[in-house]
Amino acid sequence: MKPFLIRSSVALFLLVLITSCVLFQGPPTKDEVIEEMLMQNLSNTHYNPQELNDSFSLHVFNLYIKRLDYSKKILLKDDIDKLSKYKYKLDDEVKKNSLEFFELSLDIITKRTKEDQDYYREILSKPFSVSGGEFSKDEKVELDPEKIPFAADKKELKEAWRKYLKYQIMFRINEMMTDQEKALAKKDSVFKKRTPDEMEADARKKVLKNQDDLFDRLNKVDREDRFSLYLNCIVGVYDPHTEYFAPVERDNFDIALSGQLEGIGAQLQEKDDEIKVSNIVPGSPSWRQGKLKAGDIILKVAQGDGEPVEVTGMKLDNVVKLIRGKKGTEVRLTVKKVGGGTELIIIIRDIVQLEETYAHSDIINANGTKVGYIKLPSFYADFKRMGGRSCAQDVKKELIKLKEEHIDGVVLDLRDNGGGSLSDVVDMAGLFVDKGPVVQVKSRMGSPSVLNDKDESLLYDGPLVVLVNSGSASASEIMAAAIQDYKRGVIMGTTTFGKGSVQQFSDLDDGLNPAYASFKPLGSVKVTRSKFYRISGGATQLKGVVPDITLPDRYMYFDLGERELDYPMKWDEISKANYEAWKIHPLNTDKLRQLSEARTKDNESFKLLGEEAKRIKDQKDDTYETLNLEKYRAKEKNMVESGKKYEVLDKDVAGMDVATLASDLKVIQSDTTKMAREKDFQKRLKKDIHLLEAANVIKDMK
Secondary structure, three states: OHHHHHHHHHHHHHHHHHHHHHHHHOOOOHHHHHHHHHHHHHHHHOOOOOOOOHHHHHHHHHHHHHHHOOOOOOOEHHHHHHHHOOOOOHHHHHHHOOOHHHHHHHHHHHHHHHHHHHHHHHHHOOOOOOOOOHHHOOOEEEOOHHHOOOEOOHHHHHHHHHHHHHHHHHHHHHHHHHHHHHHHHOOOOOOOOOOHHHHHHHHHHHHHHHHHHHHHHHHOOOHHHHHHHHHHHHHOOOOOOOEEEOOOOHHHOOOEOOOOOOEOOEEEEEEOOEEEEEEEOOOOHHHHHOOOOOOOEEEEEEEOOOOOEEOOOOOHHHHHHHHOOOOOOEEEEEEEOOOOOEEEEEEEOEOOOHHHHOOEEEEEEEOOEEEEEEEOOOEOOOOOOOOOOOHHHHHHHHHHHHHHOOOOEEEEEOOOOOOEOHHHHHHHHOOOOOOEEEEEEEEOOOOOEEEEEOOOOOOOOOOEEEEEOOOOOOHHHHHHHHHHHOOOOEEEEOOOOOOOEEEEEEEOOOOOOHHHHHHOOOOEEEEEEEEEEOOOOEEOOOOOOOOOEEOOOOOOOOOOOHHHOOOOOOOOEOOOOOOOOOOOOOOOHHHHHHHHHHHHHHOHHHHHHHHHHHHHHHHHHOOEEEOOHHHHHHHHHHHHHHHHOOHHHHOOOOOEEEEOOHHHHHHHOOOHHHHHHHHHHHHHHOOOHHHHHHHHHHHHHO
């Protein structure tokens, strides 16, 4: 009996000890429960679950520091050093549901934000005298935060603020001087001439207001916002498309300023304190205007000719409120272009023209070749089965109409098509090839599933070109990859985006212990659960689809797409699916590439396009800006003048004509609205030099 009593006593002691610890720690907080449910979800469902180790911890730390103070205008190096003590401990904190690191970072960022308000207010309380020579000094400022270190001390941080604010004032003075020069040249009697110092005072006042507005927003960032940022740095290490959404944030997911709402038709995302354009809605005012592009960063928003409001650091829903407005009103966006430099884009608000979101065809006549052109803005589908349209069925109808026109070939334009319905990709591929596999989909567990086109009715077997670019993503890449793997047609353009993954939403409330029901709602998580693979075996992830024929474009020197995102999933490959290459008209892609390269090499427009691409890349890389007003103005004027050389690229392409299909003309010629829309559509096509070369390749194939 004695040994049993000893063992029983030890067991009783351990039970009391454990119970005491639990009681001492107290019940978990809501944040701890959210973190635990989130990590549990990722562990169970993510395609590529992460091992919680020191490497994981370092990645989370680096991403969090980057997003906590992206501009490097708030934190000091000493702050980073204090936080760096947790650099290799965050994996342990996640395992223990500890928020010690987060709490420390919250205290530091809150304290520093309040201090920075004193810096900029003190600096802006005194004039940067133009007449006194303040803008004649040979000072420079680095505008790319990723190229600068955190300030060593408060003195260095204050100096960084001084240069930044001086640049903001100089930027506005230059705008005022340019407007004044134009008004004086027009001999505008109403315009009141101002001295440079008067302009400086006005500019400084506006910069102060913008900074006050910015810090007012920063001071209103609450604990929940900061915690969402922290959690998204944890999940962001899994891959860039896995995200946590607090309950209020779910409604803001890729807010579309379109549909039934009157706005500009852009989808926006909030990242690193910046508002980035993630997609342009086909048929929207932004799409018709043509200058706003995915990847652009919105810096300021103005109502007509009103004072612009800086939106850096602003919450997404507040930016949306500024951009939305009544049909017919004007909104002005100052954007940082994906290709470098800033640009003012003026858009008249309107509602989305639904017809422009659907597949549309025209006839391209070039060098004696009659080409059927099909523009597909997205892979839309009737997901709710309520009698809506299917892009596969619409493309089928367009092909039937084009065949009646006795075309020499077809160009399917998937440029800037961000994807959509996977089933429609499979059906659409079946219009151009015999039955067979189109794409392979692999989840975390089990073998890949092969999605096949089972329809034996081949609709079109003639020459085919598919146009793609860095904006072609997801479903677009699957379509292009299938055509390329079957050697059914020629892929032309630039390498596609490289998003080869599938995400699903999960509600964190599901499976929550009833004891913590009072914490609901916990939010939701968008998790990457599967990957796409080509029928040839390789993933579309990261590498995208490399064209058979590469055509120069304005962003040819940029590394765009999935490759540029934080912690993207790697490329890999699986076994090849069972399929046979196209045999009706075998392609010699090498010969077609040689013929195309010979043409584009000697084509003045393509030469000019290559030059402009190089100029845009140089502008993007030149982030070290002078604070000398005279030199800055000379540089800006030189950029404007040198840019005029490339305006010819926006003119109609010689040797190419665009015509409406005879069957469409019968329908729309009595409808002035539809006729106007058709002319507007053709107006864009007539300026498209890539279309001319696509027609030339069709001729080579024929």
